[in-house]
Amino acid sequence: MEEKAFFNLSYGVFVLGANLDGKINACITNTCMQVANDPTRIAIAAINTNLTCEMIKKSGTFSLSVLDKDTTFDTIKHFGYQSGRNVDKFADFAYELDANKNPYIKKQICSLLTCKIISSTDLGTHSLFIAEVQDAKVMSDKAPITYADYQKDIKPKTKVQTDKKIIGWRCKICGYELNESNLPSDFVCPICGHPADDFEPIYAD
Ligand SMILES: Cc1cc2nc3c(=O)[nH]c(=O)nc-3n(C[C@H](O)[C@H](O)[C@H](O)COP(=O)(O)O)c2cc1C
Structure with missing residues (x-):
């Protein structure tokens, strides 16, 4: 199977907002x-x-913000490269709450969906949620970004320090680690499906 064939599927980029018992959190997704x-x-x-997945499974609702063409890497990094388990992502980020009290960001979004989960299926690495859209709003007249725009124009290239010994590679998206010094250019993360250029080197001490 050629893993790269999946890179030709088209996606958007979204912020998935959750609230469980008053604690709010959100992450980036490219699947909706x-x-x-x-x-x-x-x-x-x-x-x-x-x-975020754990939270929406328990709460049964989520918000989905569709990111627009003005989205910066800082926003994607803020919600997509760190976990709410370690940091309060909304401590310094402007947000509002939807009707279900799920957070959504106030800038760089062109649509907002307010959703109630009606079924979930565990697919191993991921869970697939089907949700009823309770409300939908257009938030700006800007065009949405696609996942391809993100890979091509927004995501900075990983810099590798050539003077240090590389002992492995870590997926910046989900944290999966490959304990090998060489990362094949066609490597695809077995957990989240992101490509080799979403990996960062792990150096020897
Ligand atoms: C461009 C991009 C696309 C992503 N797509 C998904 C996705 O479809 N589903 C998902 O659960 N995580 C996806 N992620 C990863 C999460 O945003 C990331 O693991 C985040 O740190 C999880 O935060 P949390 O633990 O606070 O929920 C994506 C990240 C990026 C940068």
Whole structure:
């Protein structure tokens, strides 16, 4: 199977917001599609080990912000490269709460969906959620970014220090570690499916 074939699937980039018993959190996702109309339903997939996934499984609701063309790497890094288990992502980030009290960010979004989960399926690495859209709002007239825009124009290239010994590679998206000094350019993370250029080197001390 050619893993690179999956890179030709098209996606958007979203902020998935959660609230469990008053604690708010959010993460970046690239998986959302509308799968039914009347009632309107969407499908999203979340990595099982993510705090946001755990929270929405328990609360049964989430917000989904569609990121627009002005989105900066700082925003994606803030929500997508660190976990709410270690940091309060909303401590210094402007947000509001939707009708279910799930947070959404106030800048760089063009649409906002307020959603209630109606089914979830454990797929191993991820859970697939089908949700009913309770409300939808256009937040700006800017175009949405695609996952391809993010990979090509927003994400900075990983810098490798050539004077240090590399003993492994870590996926910046999900934390998976490959304990080998060489990372093949066509390597794909077995947990989150992100490509080799989402890996950072692990150096010997
Ligand atoms: C571009 C991009 C796309 C991502 N897509 C997904 C996704 O579809 N589902 C998911 O659960 N995590 C995805 N992630 C990873 C989470 O955003 C990341 O693991 C985050 O740190 C989880 O935070 P949490 O533990 O606070 O939930 C993506 C990250 C990036 C940068």
